[in-house]
Each structure stands twice: as C-alpha cells, then as structure tokens.
Amino acid sequence: MFFNFFTSSPKGEKLKIAKTPFLINDYQLIFPFFSYIYSMKKKQLNRRGFMQRAALTTFGTAIGMPIVFGRYLPENLIPVILEKDFPIEGKHPDLVLLNDRPxxxxxxxxxxxxxxxxxxxxxxxxxxxxxxxxxxxxxxxxxxxxxxxxxxxxxxxxxxxxxxxxxxxxxxxxxxxxxxxxxxxxxxxxxxxxxxxxxxxxxxxxxxxxxxxxxxxxxxxxxxxxxxxxxxxxxxxxxxxxxxxxxxxxxxxxxxxxxxxxxxxxxxxxxxxxxxxxxxxxxxxxxxxxxxxxxxxxxxxxxxxxxxxxxxxxxxxxxxxxxxxxxxxIESMPVKSLITYPKTGAILNARQLNINGHAWAGDLKVKRVDYSIDFGQTWQTAQLSPPANRLAWQDFSATIRFPEPGYYEVWARATDEKGKAQPMILPGWNPKGYLNNACHRIAVRVK
Amino acid sequence: MKIKVLIILSGIIIITLLACETEPSSVPLTEEENTPDTLAVPEVNEATGLVMDETFPLIIAHCTSCHSAKLITQNRATRDGWASMIDWMQATQGLWKFDDHEPQILDYLAKYYGPTESGRRENLAVEEWYEL
The missing domain is CATH 3.90.420.10 (Oxidoreductase, molybdopterin-binding domain)
Incomplete structure (x- = not known):
C-alpha cells in the first residue's frame, strides 16, 4: 500500500512531502523503530529537531513509526502527525483552536x-x-x-x-x-x-x-x-x-x-x-x-x-x-451574558471603569442585566438595549466605581423575561456538559 | 537500485538492533519513575502536545491518524470514561480494534488526562495582566 504523506507548512497549505515506497501494513514489522527513537531520547538528541528533519524524509522515518492498521485508513485521509496552530482562512488569528480535525x-x-x-x-x-x-x-x-x-x-x-x-x-x-x-x-x-x-x-x-x-x-x-x-x-x-x-x-x-x-x-x-x-x-x-x-x-x-x-x-x-x-x-438555550469589554486582567489607574457586553435568552427576551463587584453580595443594574429584532442579543453597558484599591471580579447576571436569572455557580450537571450559563466573570485590579 | 535499498534497510536494522542492545531498559518504566512525583513535570511532545512516555507511539498510531491530538489533550476522563469514548469511536466512527494495546492506551490516558477536582466553580485564571 502506498501512502501520500502530507503535513501542514507554517502557512497552513497542505504540502506534499513524499510518496513512500514503504509497505506499511503491520505494526510488529517495524516495532524496533520504537526502541530506536527511545535510544535517541536517552542520548539527549533534540527530539523536536528529529521530528522536523524526519518530516522531510520518507514516511517510515517521518513519524518514526508506522501508522498502525494503516491499511484501514481511507485514501483521502491526511494523517494528523505534526500539530500546528495554523490560522484559519478568513478568521481572526486570536480565535482559540480547540480542534483542527474537525x-x-x-x-x-x-x-x-x-x-x-x-x-x-x-x-x-x-x-x-x-x-x-x-x-x-x-x-x-x-x-x-x-x-x-x-x-x-x-x-x-x-x-x-x-x-x-x-x-x-x-x-x-x-x-x-x-x-x-x-x-x-x-x-x-x-x-x-x-x-x-x-x-x-x-x-x-x-x-x-x-x-x-x-x-x-x-x-x-x-x-x-x-x-x-x-x-x-x-x-x-x-x-x-x-x-x-x-x-x-x-x-x-x-x-x-x-x-x-x-x-x-x-x-x-x-x-x-x-x-x-x-x-x-x-x-x-x-x-x-x-x-x-x-x-x-x-x-x-x-x-x-x-x-x-x-x-x-x-x-x-x-x-x-x-x-x-x-x-x-435541548430546545431553547438558557439566559446568558458575556462581558466583552474590558478584556479580563485589566489594571486600572482610575477608580472608574466602563464595561459593556451582550445578553441573550434563547427564544425569550432579556429583561435585565445586573453586575456585581463584590462576589455577588450586592448587584447594580446595567443599561440594557432592546434587541434589534426577536432572537438577537441585547447590548448592555455600565459605569463602575470601585471604592478602594485591590483585586475585583466583575460578574454579570442576565434575567430573562420570565424571571429566570443566570446562576453564579455551575447549573445542573449533565453527562455531555451542555447549557452552562453560569455568570461570566472578569478580573480587574485597581491601583 | 535494489542493492541500494537492501544496504539502507540492513543499516537501519543494525542500528535498531544496536539501539535495543545498548538501551535494554529504556522502554519499561521503573517503579520509581511511576510514582506521582514524576507527573509534576511530564515531558510533552512539542508537535502534538501529548505527554511522552513509552505509550506515546501507540497514541500517535491509534489516535492521531484520524483526529487531532487536541481532542485528547483538551479532555479529561477516568479510565472508564476514556474506554467509553474509544468504544464509541469503534462502534460508530470506523475506528479499528486496539486488541492487546488497549489496556496500555487506557493506562496512559487515565494517567495523564484524568479528571481533576474542580468543584462547582474554579478561581478565575488570568493569562496576562495589562494596564488599561
């Protein structure tokens, strides 16, 4: 079986590396390669260098091991070997890539x-x-x-x-x-x-x-x-x-x-x-x-x-x-909000801070957004805009005054038109981890 | 041409055999290395983000042929939890059977990617403080 071996170049385009004549269909056949790699490790060779150099040679040494049961791999599948946080075309580079396949x-x-x-x-x-x-x-x-x-x-x-x-x-x-x-x-x-x-x-x-x-x-x-x-x-x-x-x-x-x-x-x-x-x-x-x-x-x-x-x-x-x-x-999503300004981790020289964000509530409208700077002990109401149309999110904003220097967390809590508000801790646990609408928090330090 | 290939192949086999002979204990972990202390700073493979140990090649071979290593590194589960994910991939996603590799793979996943107790809400983690 012949493999076309691909990997990602730094620019993200698929780069054809080599068409290998190696017959790879049995893990045991090439098992000794494992020992070889580990002996190199013991000898303090730079493994990263090894991986990169290897990627430019043939398949067998490219990954230092065979693709086990590679014979089952569909022909159009590109083995994911060398991970890279390649930018996604048309997307902001600061998006966080959780998975690249899919x-x-x-x-x-x-x-x-x-x-x-x-x-x-x-x-x-x-x-x-x-x-x-x-x-x-x-x-x-x-x-x-x-x-x-x-x-x-x-x-x-x-x-x-x-x-x-x-x-x-x-x-x-x-x-x-x-x-x-x-x-x-x-x-x-x-x-x-x-x-x-x-x-x-x-x-x-x-x-x-x-x-x-x-x-x-x-x-x-x-x-x-x-x-x-x-x-x-x-x-x-x-x-x-x-x-x-x-x-x-x-x-x-x-x-x-x-x-x-x-x-x-x-x-x-x-x-x-x-x-x-x-x-x-x-x-x-x-x-x-x-x-x-x-x-x-x-x-x-x-x-x-x-x-x-x-x-x-x-x-x-x-x-x-x-x-x-x-x-x-799951049908309608629950009420939720996000503080989108400032970015968490702000150090302030002033005692005043403008915040803003969005709130949404599935099929419902958001009735109110409150914020707290004292870990939920007291809440103040933020200004909330009406939605552009049904099912659009609603913008909120507030001007916060901090009483003294120190570490603060700003918490936002939206309430939907039926009176349901976001919880401050995690809502009902469920096996697949859906519907977490716990209030959003950002950290702020006031000098 | 055939002779060249033969020479190269024999070279690889000899190097491999030598490597096996000079490092006979390089593969199995000793009891000492297996203690929780070594978990504090597990060696991570830069290309994949996966922890390097003697099971790492099996993970590369069985898992990352089809999906990103991120699917492993971002998740946390018990040994049973990982087993059920593998069962699901085998039952519905066309993944092959691991046969006698499975216990070793599950040990690896449970050891490095097991759950941590995070309570009902963790402290905020700030990646970077900045002057506003």
Missing amino acids: VNAETPPHLLNDSITPADKFFIRNNGLPPENVNPETWTLTIDGESAKSTRSFSLAALKTEFKEYTYQLVLECGGNGRAEFNPPAKGNQWTTGAVGCAAWTGIRLADVLQAVGIKDDAVYIGYYGKDTHLSGDKNKQPISRGCPIAKALEPETLIAWSMNGEDIPLHNGYPLRLVVGGWPASCSGKWLERISIRNRIHDGPKMGGQAYRVPCEAVAPGTKVADEEMCI
Whole structure:
C-alpha cells in the first residue's frame, strides 16, 4: 500500500512531502523503530529537531513509526502527525483552536464586543469536513420527506428570486458552550465562553419554502442534510443531521441564509447555504445545506439520538450515568451574558471603569442585566438595549466605581423575561456538559 | 537500485538492533519513575502536545491518524470514561480494534488526562495582566 504523506507548512497549505515506497501494513514489522527513537531520547538528541528533519524524509522515518492498521485508513485521509496552530482562512488569528480535525474554534470574550459579530470573529463548530470546490451556480436545495406534499429542488438563483428576502440578527450558540467548566468533566470540545455569536443573516424564511412545497398535517419535525463529509472519509456516513420541531421551523425568524453581514457566509460557517435557527443549539442550524426533510416523526439523523444535544429529562446529581431513554432533546438555550469589554486582567489607574457586553435568552427576551463587584453580595443594574429584532442579543453597558484599591471580579447576571436569572455557580450537571450559563466573570485590579 | 535499498534497510536494522542492545531498559518504566512525583513535570511532545512516555507511539498510531491530538489533550476522563469514548469511536466512527494495546492506551490516558477536582466553580485564571 502506498501512502501520500502530507503535513501542514507554517502557512497552513497542505504540502506534499513524499510518496513512500514503504509497505506499511503491520505494526510488529517495524516495532524496533520504537526502541530506536527511545535510544535517541536517552542520548539527549533534540527530539523536536528529529521530528522536523524526519518530516522531510520518507514516511517510515517521518513519524518514526508506522501508522498502525494503516491499511484501514481511507485514501483521502491526511494523517494528523505534526500539530500546528495554523490560522484559519478568513478568521481572526486570536480565535482559540480547540480542534483542527474537525475544525472547532472559539472566540475570546473581548473579541465579541461588536453588536453584530463580524464574520472573522464568528466561532466554528464543525462535525465533519466542509465540502471542497463549492459551486454556487450548481448548488441545489431539495425539500422532501414523509410529510412533504411533493419533492422539489431549487437552485440558489431560484431561492433568491422566488421568495421574499429577510435579514435578521440571530444568536447562534453551541449547546456545549461552557462545557470546560463541568465537574466531573464531560467529553467533547472543551468550549469556555466563545462558542457564540450574533450576526446579521440574510436569506428567506424556511416557512415560505416549506409552504411552497406543501406541508402535510402530520408534520412533526424538519431534518437537514448538509454536504460536509464524515471524518472517516466514508461517503455513506453523515457527520451530523439534526433539525427542529415544525413549529420552530415555521417561525418568521427561521431562515435559509446565504449571507452573513452582507457578504457570502465563510466556508467554515456553511457557505453557500445554511439554516439559521436562532436561540436554539447551533447544531439545529445545518450548514452546507442541500436537503431538508419534513418528517412525520422526530428527525432521526446522526446526533439526534443517544446522548447528543440532550440533557437528563429529570435533573441528576453530578457524575450520574443516565440512560439514553431518560435524555431529552435541548430546545431553547438558557439566559446568558458575556462581558466583552474590558478584556479580563485589566489594571486600572482610575477608580472608574466602563464595561459593556451582550445578553441573550434563547427564544425569550432579556429583561435585565445586573453586575456585581463584590462576589455577588450586592448587584447594580446595567443599561440594557432592546434587541434589534426577536432572537438577537441585547447590548448592555455600565459605569463602575470601585471604592478602594485591590483585586475585583466583575460578574454579570442576565434575567430573562420570565424571571429566570443566570446562576453564579455551575447549573445542573449533565453527562455531555451542555447549557452552562453560569455568570461570566472578569478580573480587574485597581491601583 | 535494489542493492541500494537492501544496504539502507540492513543499516537501519543494525542500528535498531544496536539501539535495543545498548538501551535494554529504556522502554519499561521503573517503579520509581511511576510514582506521582514524576507527573509534576511530564515531558510533552512539542508537535502534538501529548505527554511522552513509552505509550506515546501507540497514541500517535491509534489516535492521531484520524483526529487531532487536541481532542485528547483538551479532555479529561477516568479510565472508564476514556474506554467509553474509544468504544464509541469503534462502534460508530470506523475506528479499528486496539486488541492487546488497549489496556496500555487506557493506562496512559487515565494517567495523564484524568479528571481533576474542580468543584462547582474554579478561581478565575488570568493569562496576562495589562494596564488599561
């Protein structure tokens, strides 16, 4: 078996290193290489130098070991050997890369200060690999399903001309945003606070398209299908196919969008077409959208079942094992806020500080944002703007006066229109670490 | 051409054998090295961020062929927790069986990437203080 061995160059482009004539299909065959590497280690050779030099030679020495069971590797898979924090095209270099296969990157809070999140600061949560060589001229969207009165396909041009265009500012937040704090820890990407953004999305109402095709009375759910590919390279596997109940799908703000902030959607955020289902876990908002099925049951695509995007129907103690059938699908996201100015760690020469940030509450409006500088003993109310439209986040600001020098934490706590406020410690533990809406905190030192 | 390849291959085998002979105890850890003290400053491989020990090559071979090492280094789980993640990858993601490597791999993951008690909320960690 011949391998094409790739690695990333510092600029991020894939660099073809060598086509190796080595027959690599048995781990035992090349086992002695391990001992060789460890003998080099003992002899105080610079291992990093070894790795770099090795990468430029042949496959066998490139990684110093075979790819075990390499014969199972799909041909188009690039082995991840040498990790590099390569910049993602079109994205701010200070986004924090949590995973590069699939790409998952979050935005530090101070980069989310804009009322409308710019495309380069919008987080990335991929489940698979984005499609390559996207051609918007030939892209189609098909509507089908048990509860569709017919099956119809639309070109992008048809969608743009046949239906009325709308623009809404809509919050997309990953269901697992804040997962990093859960104890016991939950597996998956360890998001801290930055898997959220609120962009201005332009497209057409999903409702208009579904109604044009015809919705049967027994419709329960919609499920999306995207053109991303599974990490394994298996073309028969989808990385993710989720959706939402028909009532949410028919809300006026639920969009089939082709534009973010007046520009094409970045590739990693779903170019050329995606769903935007504001206020719900962002996994409902399918990217690289090519098909929507109107279902007569709860959609059953990958990551709809099991424990994915679900929390225990009844609250459980931290660390409890919960059976799949006792897990319920997450719908609206909870009330939350983020202090986006200043960046944590500010040292002040003055006693006064202006802060600002955003607050959002899933399907609901935010009624109030309070802040505390004494670890939650007393709270002051911040100024809160109304949302640009339903499901947009709301800006808040305040001027803080610090009574004396010292270490402070500024805590922000939003309350939704039904009176639910953010907790100051972690909310209900759940096996997969979803829905952490504990209040955001920044550290400040006053001289 | 064939002769050249043969010479190179024999060279590699001889070097390898010599390395094995001169460092017979380089692979297994001694009891002393296994104590928690050595965990304080585990040696980290710069390219992947993974802790280097005798299991490291197995991790490279079995895990990072398909996904980023970050998926390991950013997560924390017990031995059972890691086992269930591997089971899931094997059941649904096309990962191969580890066979007799599995216990060693699980030991490695539980040792270096096990959970720490963080309570209901950790102290704020400030990466960098700056004058505003």
